[in-house]
Amino acid sequence: MTSMFGEPIARLEDDRLLRGNGAYLDDLGHDALACAFVRSPHAHARVGEIDVSDALGVDGVVAIYTHEDLPGRIAEPLPLLIPHPALTHGRTGYPLAAGEVNYVGEPVVMVVAEDRYLAEDAAERIMVEYEPLPAVVGVDAARKADHLVHDDVPGNVAGHLVQSNGDAAAAIAAAPHVLELDLYVERSASTPLEGRGVLARWDTESRRLRIWTSTQTSTGVRAAVAARLGLALADVDVITPDVGGGFGVKIVHPWPEELLVPWAARLLGRPVKFTEDRIEHFLASAHERGQRHRVRVGFDDQGRVLGLDVRFWHDNGAYIPYGLIVPIITSTQLLGPYKPGAYRVEFSSLYTNTVIVTPYRGAGRPQGAFVMERTMDAIAAELGFDRALVRERNFIQPEEMPYDHGLIFQDGRPLIYDSGDYPAALAKLKALVGWDDFEAVRAAAREEGRRLGIGLACYVEGTGVGPYEGAHVVVETSGKVKVATGLTSQGQGHQTVLAQIVADELGVPIGDIDVVTGDTRAFGYAVGTFASRTAVMSGSAVALAARAARAKAISVAAAALEASPDDMEIVAGQVRIKGDPESGIAIGTVAVLSNPLRYAFDEAAQAATQFAGGDFDKPPVAEDDEPGIEGRKFFSPVRSTFAAGMHAVIVETDPQTAEIKVLRYCVVHDCGTLINPRIVEGQIHGGVAQGVGGALYERMAYDETGQLQNASFMDFLMPYVSEVPKGIEIDHLETPSPLNPLGIKGAGEAGVIPSAAVFAAAIEDAEGIAITSMPISPSDLFELRAASRPASRGAAGAPRDSGDRGR
Amino acid sequence: MSESELFDVRLTVNGVVRDVRVPARRLLSDCLRHDLRLTGTHVGCEHGVCGACTVLVDGVAVRSCLLLAVSADGAAVTTVEGLTGQDGTLSAVQQAFADCHGLQCGFCTPGFLTTITAALEENPRPTEEEAREIIGGNLCRCTGYQNIVRAVRRAAELTAERADREGAT
Numbered sequence: 001m002t003s004m005f006g007e008p009i010a011r012l013e014d015d016r017l018l019r020g021n022g023a024y025l026d027d028l029g030h031d032a033l034a035c036a037f038v039r040s041p042h043a044h045a046r047v048g049e050i051d052v053s054d055a056l057g058v059d060g061v062v063a064i065y066t067h068e069d070l071p072g073r074i075a076e077p078l079p080l081l082i083p084h085p086a087l088t089h090g091r092t093g094y095p096l097a098a099g100e101v102n103y104v105g106e107p108v109v110m111v112v113a114e115d116r117y118l119a120e121d122a123a124e125r126i127m128v129e130y131e132p133l134p135a136v137v138g139v140d141a142a143r144k145a146d147h148l149v150h151d152d153v154p155g156n157v158a159g160h161l162v163q164s165n166g167d168a169a170a171a172i173a174a175a176p177h178v179l180e181l182d183l184y185v186e187r188s189a190s191t192p193l194e195g196r197g198v199l200a201r202w203d204t205e206s207r208r209l210r211i212w213t214s215t216q217t218s219t220g221v222r223a224a225v226a227a228r229l230g231l232a233l234a235d236v237d238v239i240t241p242d243v244g245g246g247f248g249v250k251i252v253h254p255w256p257e258e259l260l261v262p263w264a265a266r267l268l269g270r271p272v273k274f275t276e277d278r279i280e281h282f283l284a285s286a287h288e289r290g291q292r293h294r295v296r297v298g299f300d301d302q303g304r305v306l307g308l309d310v311r312f313w314h315d316n317g318a319y320i321p322y323g324l325i326v327p328i329i330t331s332t333q334l335l336g337p338y339k340p341g342a343y344r345v346e347f348s349s350l351y352t353n354t355v356i357v358t359p360y361r362g363a364g365r366p367q368g369a370f371v372m373e374r375t376m377d378a379i380a381a382e383l384g385f386d387r388a389l390v391r392e393r394n395f396i397q398p399e400e401m402p403y404d405h406g407l408i409f410q411d412g413r414p415l416i417y418d419s420g421d422y423p424a425a426l427a428k429l430k431a432l433v434g435w436d437d438f439e440a441v442r443a444a445a446r447e448e449g450r451r452l453g454i455g456l457a458c459y460v461e462g463t464g465v466g467p468y469e470g471a472h473v474v475v476e477t478s479g480k481v482k483v484a485t486g487l488t489s490q491g492q493g494h495q496t497v498l499a500q501i502v503a504d505e506l507g508v509p510i511g512d513i514d515v516v517t518g519d520t521r522a523f524g525y526a527v528g529t530f531a532s533r534t535a536v537m538s539g540s541a542v543a544l545a546a547r548a549a550r551a552k553a554i555s556v557a558a559a560a561l562e563a564s565p566d567d568m569e570i571v572a573g574q575v576r577i578k579g580d581p582e583s584g585i586a587i588g589t590v591a592v593l594s595n596p597l598r599y600a601f602d603e604a605a606q607a608a609t610q611f612a613g614g615d616f617d618k619p620p621v622a623e624d625d626e627p628g629i630e631g632r633k634f635f636s637p638v639r640s641t642f643a644a645g646m647h648a649v650i651v652e653t654d655p656q657t658a659e660i661k662v663l664r665y666c667v668v669h670d671c672g673t674l675i676n677p678r679i680v681e682g683q684i685h686g687g688v689a690q691g692v693g694g695a696l697y698e699r700m701a702y703d704e705t706g707q708l709q710n711a712s713f714m715d716f717l718m719p720y721v722s723e724v725p726k727g728i729e730i731d732h733l734e735t736p737s738p739l740n741p742l743g744i745k746g747a748g749e750a751g752v753i754p755s756a757a758v759f760a761a762a763i764e765d766a767e768g769i770a771i772t773s774m775p776i777s778p779s780d781l782f783e784l785r786a787a788s789r790p791a792s793r794g795a796a797g798a799p800r801d802s803g804d805r806g807r
Numbered sequence: 808m809s810e811s812e813l814f815d816v817r818l819t820v821n822g823v824v825r826d827v828r829v830p831a832r833r834l835l836s837d838c839l840r841h842d843l844r845l846t847g848t849h850v851g852c853e854h855g856v857c858g859a860c861t862v863l864v865d866g867v868a869v870r871s872c873l874l875l876a877v878s879a880d881g882a883a884v885t886t887v888e889g890l891t892g893q894d895g896t897l898s899a900v901q902q903a904f905a906d907c908h909g910l911q912c913g914f915c916t917p918g919f920l921t922t923i924t925a926a927l928e929e930n931p932r933p934t935e936e937e938a939r940e941i942i943g944g945n946l947c948r949c950t951g952y953q954n955i956v957r958a959v960r961r962a963a964e965l966t967a968e969r970a971d972r973e974g975a976t
Contacts, residue, residue: 020847
């Protein structure tokens with residue numbers, strides 16, 4: 001049987017989804033009551049009287065709840081999921097506003113009705129008095145702190161963290177060259193096509209709660225809901241149905257609705273469902289990316305960075321349930337493949353009266369890559385060097401692995417790169433895009449009156465963060481193999497890649513393998529799907545569990561064949577003596593033999609009953625053994641693996657209209673060993689498209705009062721096919737990770753990380769104007785051109801005010 | 808007209824006559840999904856921009872979130888569930904998506920499948936540029952569209968191959 005690992009096989013998930021037989025959250029619970037929420041129209045206000053009397057008369061209304069109606073722990077602020085010593089002023093919202101609202105979209109009143117139309121009829125008849133307060137909008141207003149988001153949080157500062165390795169200030173002071181840059185990145189958002197949603201059913205007979213939720217962590221939701229409702233974990237099942245995309249936003253939990261819906265379902269004794277609509281997703285889920293950065297860099301005549309000092313200000317929105325994870329990732333991952341002589345980073349995480357900020361694919365890394373790569377380009381411009389050369393001179397070399405940055409990463413563990421070959425990746429990228437021949441291409445285009453630019457950007461991504469994932473593999477007596485892992489899937493093809501791993505490890509046909517993810521009934525211990533961790537964490541756990549099941553199958557078959565386990569193999573689902581197909585026992589039969597029976601349930605099972613023979617001096621199940629062919633294993637690595645990649649883009653900018661066209665987009669990617677290249681490439685395609693959106697189109701247009709003015713797909717410019725590159729050229733490099741049994745590094749987020757950096761570099765190269773703020777639209781570029789005339793054309797190194805465009 | 812007044816609507820959905828009683832304001836998308844329980848049609852934005860809810864009404868691709876069920880009275884509606892052959896074979900467009908890895912989370916997919924099915928009726932041999940135009944009004948957040956463009960052209964090939972095979976038998 002050929003190996004499945006590494007094969008670009010078609011996905012096992014697709015057939016069902018293509019027939020319209022997927023089961024997404026709103027496809028379930030047709031008998032459920034529906035919810036609608038009255039949400040704050042103000043960015044910052046005190047909540048006064050709430051008058052629901054008109055709404056109570058609406059046909060089909062079942063219940064209306066305000067904060068006053070919530071009992072016990074349901075009335076408490078939502079959990080602060082990731083505490084950190086530097087998060088000194090962590091604040092979270094309430095499931096329903098308790099006296100104050102802090103962003104437009106914050107839930108204030110919950111309406112439960114027979115259907116969504118009726119729930120909305122009632123919601124619009126509810127009168128809420130508000131006393132508006134001054135709104136803090138944008139990172140600059142938060143820093144200024146003329147007004148406070150939370151009265152008891154001075155300076156709007158939720159947390160403040162400094163990390164350093166060496167004496168960066170001294171290194172910069174002593175450096176022959178020093179540059180300063182002011183760099184800004186605007187907000188964007190995950191924006192999956194399916195919004196959030198939750199369905200809950202309280203079984204009045206078994207007194208158990210069952211929840212279906214469109215989440216990236218079913219175990220997280222289960223623990224939070226059980227704690228708040230005072231239920232035993234064993235009495236709560238959380239099932240993740242098909243999820244229509246996540247990209248980070250669905251790792252946050254419990255959302256207000258994820259607590260309120262199960263609570264109401266139990267109280268009312270009827271199933272209740274909430275399906276988020278598109279405007280709610282814009283206003284009431286989460287955004288990311290908004291940060292302002294100040295860089296001071298000192299470097300030598302060769303362009304080597306001697307000292308790097310980065311300060312930045314992170315807009316965390318109204319509350320901070322997910323803690324400091326995003327700015328911690330920026331502060332550590334901005335180092336990329338480089339080794340500055342000394343490094344100091346300091347950030348403040350600031351409250352604003354806008355939607356909360358939590359990780360969106362890339363999670364702080366796009367900002368980090370933007371800062372570091374703009375800095376590399378600025379150094380090259382200052383010294384008149386080739387931009388690739390400056391990067392080469394600052395790379396960590398392969399022989400320096402594992403490389404310790406002397407910092408603490410997002411998982412609380414040392415930032416130590418496990419492996420990687422950055423010079424080789426850059427060489428591949430230069431060859432792929434034709435870096436060294438570009439001047440001829442540019443000159444030829446110039447002859448035609450066209451303006452071209454090229455940019456490149458590098459990144460390193462810590463993937464597969466712990467603490468652990470686990471897996472269960474069981475061989476049924478039919479020979480079918482059931483695999484379960486607790487983390488969830490949102491379209492990444494987990495069923496396929498995990499089945500590929502099991503097929504090889506266990507020696508069974510892939511068609512006999514069924515994988516379940518994100519169902520606490522099937523596997524109760526898990527963390528979740530984020531940080532490009534599934535292949536590394538669950539992939540490793542599944543491999544270990546399959547190996548355990550294999551060892552058991554071989555042991556049982558060896559006893560039956562009176563052979564040594566060392567002489568056994570499993571091929572195509574047959575457990576046999578090596579090289580002797582005649583000796584084979586079907587693995588399903590081995591499963592029958594592994595379970596000593598009193599009662600035969602079918603003919604095959606008769607072989608395992610007590611009058612069928614055996615060694616009468618031994619117990620039917622040995623002391624250290626158990627019935628069945630199963631493996632249950634956990635994988636918990638010492639620290640993250642570090643994937644890496646480099647992108648290059650060639651753009652053409654229109655001399656008149658300032659439109660920005662992508663001519664070529666090239667990716668070199670190293671995620672260690674590849675389980676399924678087709679799926680990895682699909683992940684890169686999607687990441688690049690989101691990166692293009694974030695670099696050229698997407699922004700959250702808040703006005704000064706905190707109203708999000710583009711909260712629809714008409715106005716938030718998510719790329720259609722016309723906006724993405726016509727081809728994405730990909731080359732792989734495989735440096736296996738030494739930290740897990742399969743050599744895997746994560747791949748899910750890679751495509752999006754260097755986009756802002758690479759587009760800024762290419763546009764700057766085309767235009768000769770410093771690009772310090774992203775995204776950049778044609779009108780932004782048009783204005784930059786106007787502002788740069790008639791003064792001489794600057795380079796990235798020139799300090800320049802990068803105002804919050806789009807405000 | 809009160810919100811609770813119900814109207815009789817007759818639709819022929821995927822070849823089957825279906826009678827429903829719905830309020831005037833019921834969207835066709837909600838009628839298909841919740842009254843007829845054909846949940847393959849998905850709702851991504853409810854303002855006609857994303858295309859996930861696209862169905863064929865009398866053979867024409869329309870956004871079912873922008874159409875009231877009552878205004879579709881008498882129409883023949885094809886949803887993603889109706890694309891599959893009676894013997895259970897995936898349609899050429901469905902098969903092409905599987906062959907080309909044209910879907911990831913699968914939420915937008917039904918809208919692409921219906922849109923492309925209608926377009927290939929009009930233009931059975933699209934160029935790459937035409938393939939991009941065909942899907943130009945549908946949003947996908949997962950795939951970056953690369954493999955969907957491939958799937959459009961693969962579907963055209965498959966359709967031709969299947970027609971040849973039928974012609975030969």
